[in-house]
Amino acid sequence: MKIGVVSDLHCNLQGLELALQAMGDVDELLCLGDSIFEYQFSNDVVARLQQRGAHIIQGNHEEGFLSPSGIRARQRPGIDPALLGFLAEQPYRRSLELAGKRLLMVHSTPWEPRGEYIHPHSAKLDRFAEADADIVLYGHTHCQVVKRIGGVLVINPGSAGDARDSRNGRQLSCAVLDTVSEEVQVIDYPDPRYGESQG
Numbered sequence: 265m266k267i268g269v270v271s272d273l274h275c276n277l278q279g280l281e282l283a284l285q286a287m288g289d290v291d292e293l294l295c296l297g298d299s300i301f302e303y304q305f306s307n308d309v310v311a312r313l314q315q316r317g318a319h320i321i322q323g324n325h326e327e328g329f330l331s332p333s334g335i336r337a338r339q340r341p342g343i344d345p346a347l348l349g350f351l352a353e354q355p356y357r358r359s360l361e362l363a364g365k366r367l368l369m370v371h372s373t374p375w376e377p378r379g380e381y382i383h384p385h386s387a388k389l390d391r392f393a394e395a396d397a398d399i400v401l402y403g404h405t406h407c408q409v410v411k412r413i414g415g416v417l418v419i420n421p422g423s424a425g426d427a428r429d430s431r432n433g434r435q436l437s438c439a440v441l442d443t444v445s446e447e448v449q450v451i452d453y454p455d456p457r458y459g460e461s462q463g
Contacts, residue, residue, distance in 0.1 A: 266289070267290060270293070271295065271406075271420070273298065273306075273423075274299075275300055275304050277306060292319065292362060293318040296323070297320075298403060298404070299323075299351070300326060303328070307344045311344070321357060324372070330351075362443055363443040367401065368400045369402075370400065372402060373391075374400060395416055399416070399418075399441070408439075419439060421437060422450065435452040436454070436455050
């Protein structure tokens with residue numbers, strides 16, 4: 265089974281569309297949170313994820329938008345209430361069993377309090393081995409990670425919407441996981457909003 269993974273779209277529909285093209289034919293699609301950006305909502309991004317039947321979790325941007333401090337943002341004209349309701353129903357973490365593998369989707373950390381930025385070289389990455397899962401997928405840092413820690417495969421696909429990882433020339437990225445071999449292909453592509461000249 266092939267699983268496509270995106271995270272941190274931050275309202276970038278073009279970034280999502282390019283990720284879907286780059287990943288090709290995948291059996292399941294996962295979105296690891298922050299499909300929206302700060303107090304902006306994207307009907308297009310949420311609708312596209314819903315249309316693709318993606319497994320979605322909320323990130324810190326959804327938490328902010330859906331919190332009491334986001335009330336004015338939620339009242340803006342043009343927001344589709346059905347899509348807003350759909351996003352509000354998504355959990356902060358999601359456990360899936362796909363092709364016999366136990367997957368845990370989190371935005372930042374498997375432990376509470378959530379919200380820490382666990383970068384690729386952080387010693388705290390070792391704590392992901394504590395998770396009761398075969399594969400843990402996270403986002404939040406916009407930095408790619410593919411690393412086996414103990415019995416756990418840890419994957420961060422980078423960001424498909426707001427590139428911040430200097431290690432890949434600040435390109436957008438997504439990932440494709442093969443659940444049988446546990447091979448992970450991370451795919452980089454330029455952010456269409458900035459043309460080819462970034463880096």
